[in-house]
Amino acid sequence: MSGTVIIGMGNPLLSDDGVGIAVARAVASRLTGSAGTSAERSGGELTVTELPTGGIRLMEAMAGFRRAVVVDAMLTGSPPGTLHRFDPKGFVTTKNTYSSHDTDFATAFDLGLLAGVSLPEKLSFWGIEAREFDRFGSQFTEEVAAAVPEAVERIVAEIAGWEGAP
Amino acid sequence: MTRITIDPITRLEGHGRIDIILNDEGQVENAWFQIPELRGFEQFCLGRMAEEMPVITNRICGVCPEAHHLAATKALDGVFGVEPTPAAKKLRELLYMAFFVTDHTTHFYALGGPDFIVGPDAPPSERNILGVARKVGLEVATEVIACRKRNHEIIALLGGRSIHPVAGVPGGWSRAINQEERDLIREVAWKNIEFARFSLALFHKIVLKDPVYLDLVTSDLYLHRTYSMGTVDASGRANFYDGTIRVVDPEGNEFAKYHPSRYHEEIAERVEPWTYLKYPYLKKVGWKGLTDGMQSGIYSATPLTRLNVSEGMATPLARAEYQQMYETFGCKKITEARYQPIHHRMATHWARLIELLYAAERMQELALDPEITSPDTRAIPDPSRFVGEGVGSVEAPRGTLTHHYQTDERGVLTRVNLIVGTTNNYAPISMSIKRAAQKLITSDTPEESILNRVEMAFRLYDPCFSCATHFLPGKMPLTVTVRDPEGTVLRQMRRRG
Numbered sequence: 001m002s003g004t005v006i007i008g009m010g011n012p013l014l015s016d017d018g019v020g021i022a023v024a025r026a027v028a029s030r031l032t033g034s035a036g037t038s039a040e041r042s043g044g045e046l047t048v049t050e051l052p053t054g055g056i057r058l059m060e061a062m063a064g065f066r067r068a069v070v071v072d073a074m075l076t077g078s079p080p081g082t083l084h085r086f087d088p089k090g091f092v093t094t095k096n097t098y099s100s101h102d103t104d105f106a107t108a109f110d111l112g113l114l115a116g117v118s119l120p121e122k123l124s125f126w127g128i129e130a131r132e133f134d135r136f137g138s139q140f141t142e143e144v145a146a147a148v149p150e151a152v153e154r155i156v157a158e159i160a161g162w163e164g165a166p
Numbered sequence: 167m168t169r170i171t172i173d174p175i176t177r178l179e180g181h182g183r184i185d186i187i188l189n190d191e192g193q194v195e196n197a198w199f200q201i202p203e204l205r206g207f208e209q210f211c212l213g214r215m216a217e218e219m220p221v222i223t224n225r226i227c228g229v230c231p232e233a234h235h236l237a238a239t240k241a242l243d244g245v246f247g248v249e250p251t252p253a254a255k256k257l258r259e260l261l262y263m264a265f266f267v268t269d270h271t272t273h274f275y276a277l278g279g280p281d282f283i284v285g286p287d288a289p290p291s292e293r294n295i296l297g298v299a300r301k302v303g304l305e306v307a308t309e310v311i312a313c314r315k316r317n318h319e320i321i322a323l324l325g326g327r328s329i330h331p332v333a334g335v336p337g338g339w340s341r342a343i344n345q346e347e348r349d350l351i352r353e354v355a356w357k358n359i360e361f362a363r364f365s366l367a368l369f370h371k372i373v374l375k376d377p378v379y380l381d382l383v384t385s386d387l388y389l390h391r392t393y394s395m396g397t398v399d400a401s402g403r404a405n406f407y408d409g410t411i412r413v414v415d416p417e418g419n420e421f422a423k424y425h426p427s428r429y430h431e432e433i434a435e436r437v438e439p440w441t442y443l444k445y446p447y448l449k450k451v452g453w454k455g456l457t458d459g460m461q462s463g464i465y466s467a468t469p470l471t472r473l474n475v476s477e478g479m480a481t482p483l484a485r486a487e488y489q490q491m492y493e494t495f496g497c498k499k500i501t502e503a504r505y506q507p508i509h510h511r512m513a514t515h516w517a518r519l520i521e522l523l524y525a526a527e528r529m530q531e532l533a534l535d536p537e538i539t540s541p542d543t544r545a546i547p548d549p550s551r552f553v554g555e556g557v558g559s560v561e562a563p564r565g566t567l568t569h570h571y572q573t574d575e576r577g578v579l580t581r582v583n584l585i586v587g588t589t590n591n592y593a594p595i596s597m598s599i600k601r602a603a604q605k606l607i608t609s610d611t612p613e614e615s616i617l618n619r620v621e622m623a624f625r626l627y628d629p630c631f632s633c634a635t636h637f638l639p640g641k642m643p644l645t646v647t648v649r650d651p652e653g654t655v656l657r658q659m660r661r662r663g
Contacts, residue, residue, distance in 0.1 A: 051329070107295065107296060111307055136206040
């Protein structure tokens with residue numbers, strides 16, 4: 001099993017929908033000092049993945065990793081920019097973690113277990129409340145852009161905590 | 167009028183809503199399928215260099231980026247007036263076959279198949295891929311995951327990157343393959359053929375040999391006698407990557423055959439006030455509303471209609487299965503290889519498995535082609551042949567996909583038009599929903615059956631509303647609202663997606 005994967009979900013061309021990808025990249029860059037997709041470092045290998053759709057694809061994206069963080073845009077009615085964290089037990093479907101062409105993430109995860117796929121021991125989901133998600137554009141709205149640094153901080157801290165644990 | 171509304175629970179997760187309109191006698195008068203549009207796609211593209219399109223449009227939809235990548239790349243061949251080398255065309259098609267295998271496999275096991283394998287009235291919590299595995303054996307789960315994995319690896323190898331391929335360039339393909347890579351692809355293709363045969367055997371055993379399920383496939387619940395559309399090669403056989411668009415009428419007579427670049431002469435789009443998505447129809451037949459038959463210009467572009475227009479399949483195992491399907495439906499041969507069209511929409515699931523087998527066999531053919539390892543994968547565009555306009559078309563798993571670009575003399579985009587697979591089927595999907603409603607609304611049908619029969623109408627088309635509205639896929643939960651003529655809610659049924 002490899003180290004940690006950070007999966008940024010969404011579409012970078014669809015305004016706030018791309019925030020998960022931006023956060024994932026920023027976390028990787030903070031932890032490795034590199035913007036590349038994969039880097040060796042003291043805490044073990046860190047891989048960053050951009051993923052447009054959920055379901056089985058999301059389960060596959062975390063296969064073979066010991067730890068996984070998923071970051072996605074979401075809409076729950078909270079003020080734009082609000083940061084949410086879920087663990088798989090309290091799983092809430094975020095904007096892109098379901099695929100209308102196969103299944104939801106929970107079913108995909110069970111499918112992976114059934115098929116003997118090696119899945120992460122540590123897994124968390126982060127959602128950032130979006131405001132504009134149905135207009136093409138590569139800019140975030142103000143509130144969402146402002147939420148990025150805190151999201152990065154908290155995810156970096158979570159990964160550091162996981163990797164530091166015995 | 168009584169109105170029944172089926173809409174997603176939240177604005178975020180569905181972006182689609184169904185209104186079923188009843189008349190005063192309580193019978194279904196119409197079914198409207200409303201899809202709000204995403205804004206600004208064309209504006210986002212205009213002013214960019216045309217060469218960016220293969221990597222922009224492959225982000226329109228996370229489900230079939232490969233289809234958009236290839237349609238965009240082919241449109242660029244047109245814009246730059248360049249004919250790709252034979253090796254380039256074969257590499258593009260090879261990637262595309264690996265994609266078709268994963269897409270059709272996933273649809274059958276995760277989405278379409280559970281209705282048959284687990285049962286149309288099983289609880290939704292069981293009617294999924296886990297239910298399929300419990301019913302036919304846990305090793306199926308392993309096989310599906312293994313099939314996806316090996317083909318995703320080939321897509322990444324050929325496309326230069328997983329998920330969002332980057333290898334398509336005007337006039338060719340930026341990634342050649344060596345002997346060793348070809349051997350790997352050949353091995354994957356062979357496994358794909360075995361798996362497609364296993365899947366068809368499963369379909370025969372569980373569905374076709376069971377009178378109840380056979381009845382479901384051949385029932386007239388979703389029968390619509392529309393025109394059929396698909397892409398065919400020079401011999402008139404189905405091809406997913408390239409060829410001529412062929413349309414046959416509901417009796418199976420050839421109605422039109424045209425180069426994809428002439429789509430605007432054949433296809434018109436009906437605008438209705440209740441939806442942003444336009445209804446495409448055959449211009450020369452005309453729009454007669456949401457109705458089928460010879461006089462209605464509504465056509466379908468699905469796995470089933472691709473087979474309806476095809477002079478048999480180009481590969482041997484798929485050809486045999488094709489014959490068996492048409493003979494099961496009692497269709498008569500109308501040419502040497504082609505049969506009368508099948509209009510039972512549930513047969514789309516069978517057709518999809520036949521296409522899966524074809525894609526696997528075609529992948530093997532291409533892997534065995536001596537030219538596939540040629541380093542000559544690109545024709546460099548000649549500036550003096552620059553055209554400034556191009557149409558690229560492929561058969562996406564969900565129907566014919568067309569990209570049309572116009573540029574100025576520098577290659578900067580001035581116009582972008584896309585007709586995506588699901589858009590072609592907008593009218594037939596609406597008709598299937600209407601039909602399901604007609605059968606179910608008048609009786610005391612249990613809630614679960616109504617929801618599921620409406621969902622089955624969707625599922626057989628595997629629609630990508632997301633893509634049709636230039637949007638990413640979302641959740642498709644259903645809310646069915648029954649209202650009296652004054653709009654008061656009488657009954658509400660909900661299922662979270």
